[in-house]
Amino acid sequence: MMDVREPTSIGEKLIDLAFHADARSIRKYEDLKSRIAHDLVALANGRLDSAIVVREQRLARERSNRQGVALEVAVNDLPLWYRWWLQWRGEKPLDASKNLVGLCNATKREHVKKSIDDIERWLRL
Numbered sequence: 001m002m003d004v005r006e007p008t009s010i011g012e013k014l015i016d017l018a019f020h021a022d023a024r025s026i027r028k029y030e031d032l033k034s035r036i037a038h039d040l041v042a043l044a045n046g047r048l049d050s051a052i053v054v055r056e057q058r059l060a061r062e063r064s065n066r067q068g069v070a071l072e073v074a075v076n077d078l079p080l081w082y083r084w085w086l087q088w089r090g091e092k093p094l095d096a097s098k099n100l101v102g103l104c105n106a107t108k109r110e111h112v113k114k115s116i117d118d119i120e121r122w123l124r125l
Contacts, residue, residue, distance in 0.1 A: 025077040029093075032074050036067050036100070037125045040116055043103075061104055068100030089124065096122035 039060035075083065075093045086093065096119045103115040119125070 022079045022082070025074070025079065026082055029071075029074045029078055032067065032071055033093075033123055033125075036064075036071070036096075036119070036123065039063055039067070040119060040125065043112065043116055064100045065104035068097045068104070071097040071100065091124050092122040 042056040042060040071093055075097070078086075099115045099118045099122065103112060103119065106112045106115055
């Protein structure tokens with residue numbers, strides 16, 4: 001097994017610290033993206049009339065506003081190189097954030113469907 005070498009100089013410690021901070025912010029973004037995808041599945045199951053499904057949809061719409069704000073904060077915490085990589089991939093999480101807030105305020109089924117489609121497109125889900 002390979003031994004992990006501890007950083008010895010201040011420069012190595014700073015690089016190690018920056019690497020771990022980048023990894024934490026990327027992991028936070030990916031976890032949030034996963035939770036958003038889970039809520040979108042609950043919203044997409046709207047054709048069922050079960051009381052459990054209706055309750056899950058209501059909770060998912062309530063969370064969408066908070067997740068929109070959290071997504072914007074998570075994106076701003078991402079390292080610049082990762083934001084560039086997301087842009088290169090065609091991901092636009094800030095646009096998805098705006099659609100999440102719009103999803104919470106949507107009143108018609110067509111608006112909900114359009115918001116969900118836009119969120120899936122901008123987060124590449």
